[in-house]
Amino acid sequence: xxxxxxxxxxxxxxxxxxxxxxQRFLFVAFFALYLLxxxxxxxxxxxxxxxxxxxxxxxxxLRALSFSETCYTLTIIPKMLADLxxxxxxxxxxxxxxxxxxxxxxGGTNCIILTLMGYDRFLAICNPLRYPLLMTNAVCGQLVVxxxxxxxxxxxxxxxxxxxxxxxxxxxxxxxxCQMQLVVRLSCLNSDLTEIIVTLMSVSGLTGxxxxxxxxxxxxxxxxxxxxxxxxxxxxxxxxxxxxxxVTVHFGFAAIAYLKxxxxxxxxxxxxxxxxxITPFLSPLIFSLRNRDMKNAFRKLLAKKTVVIKTACLHxxxxxxxxxxxxxxxxxxxxxxxxxxxxxxxxxxx
Numbered sequence: 001x002x003x004x005x006x007x008x009x010x011x012x013x014x015x016x017x018x019x020x021x022x023q024r025f026l027f028v029a030f031f032a033l034y035l036l037x038x039x040x041x042x043x044x045x046x047x048x049x050x051x052x053x054x055x056x057x058x059x060x061x062l063r064a065l066s067f068s069e070t071c072y073t074l075t076i077i078p079k080m081l082a083d084l085x086x087x088x089x090x091x092x093x094x095x096x097x098x099x100x101x102x103x104x105x106x107g108g109t110n111c112i113i114l115t116l117m118g119y120d121r122f123l124a125i126c127n128p129l130r131y132p133l134l135m136t137n138a139v140c141g142q143l144v145v146x147x148x149x150x151x152x153x154x155x156x157x158x159x160x161x162x163x164x165x166x167x168x169x170x171x172x173x174x175x176x177x178c179q180m181q182l183v184v185r186l187s188c189l190n191s192d193l194t195e196i197i198v199t200l201m202s203v204s205g206l207t208g209x210x211x212x213x214x215x216x217x218x219x220x221x222x223x224x225x226x227x228x229x230x231x232x233x234x235x236x237x238x239x240x241x242x243x244x245x246x247v248t249v250h251f252g253f254a255a256i257a258y259l260k261x262x263x264x265x266x267x268x269x270x271x272x273x274x275x276x277x278i279t280p281f282l283s284p285l286i287f288s289l290r291n292r293d294m295k296n297a298f299r300k301l302l303a304k305k306t307v308v309i310k311t312a313c314l315h316x317x318x319x320x321x322x323x324x325x326x327x328x329x330x331x332x333x334x335x336x337x338x339x340x341x342x343x344x345x346x347x348x349x350x
Contacts, residue, residue, distance in 0.1 A: 041069055112146075
């Protein structure tokens with residue numbers, strides 16, 4: 001029990017205040033990455049929703065991952081950007097607990113969904129004939145719900161253990177969010193046992209899901225190597241390439257942060273940037289650029305909208321025709337902006 005300490009009602013997130021000369025640069029860089037992350041995940045959500053050819057378990061899992069990662073970034077990045085912009089780095093104890101619960105829950109959900117995506121690929125490649133029966137959209141939905149339940153069951157348990165008592169001075173958290181180990185050390189009670197328990201829970205969840213993915217890929221590789229044709233092998237590998245790349249990035253960055261020895265030192269704030277900002281940014285990029293079905297779906301949507309716009313311009317209002325001609329006349333207005341502007345107007349026509 002710590003003595004002669006004031007009970008805390010708020011924490012101060014030190015964050016990037018140790019680098020005062022680069023605050024504006026960090027804000028612009030992280031804000032740009034955040035917008036690109038949102039755009040990428042929303043694009044995946046939209047494409048997998050409107051294109052019926054993507055209404056398969058593989059892309060339902062991808063949609064669930066994109067939604068989970070969007071929520072994951074919302075728990076941390078907006079607060080961090082506000083701190084960089086305003087310099088007000090305080091957060092209430094309740095707000096810290098909620099942020100930690102959602103961050104850990106969504107992080108665990110992401111790990112479980114990536115594991116389920118590996119299992120889905122295992123069934124598709126190793127049991128192709130039974131795959132339509134074993135992995136239906138209904139089963140996929142149940143597995144996604146289980147992933148959310150499992151992730152938040154662990155996070156609520158960890159958060160309850162950490163916030164079961166009061167917190168004492170100093171109220172400084174040397175991070176840009178309420179990082180689990182740093183918060184538990186501010187407890188007025190002896191926190192060593194609690195820190196060991198919550199750390200073991202997180203590391204067990206991280207390593208457990210990663211090992212399950214490794215096991216599924218051992219079976220996948222053993223099946224792929226038995227495929228006689230080179231074309232069949234290439235097709236099998238192509239369906240797993242994007243998922244395997246994201247798994248490597250996701251678990252690699254997380255392992256650096258959570259499995260780093262205490263004696264190694266280093267700035268935990270900088271170490272956390274890859275798995276909180278870079279990984280959510282790279283995931284939709286990898287799944288979009290390395291997935292032929294996603295690229296084909298985007299081309300189909302683009303072609304369909306172009307036809308709608310051209311038809312509306314020929315038979316619609318004079319304003320649409322004027323805007324359509326402006327796509328070729330006005331070099332200063334981005335064509336993408338005009339495209340969506342025309343698309344919106346065309347969809348409003350009777």
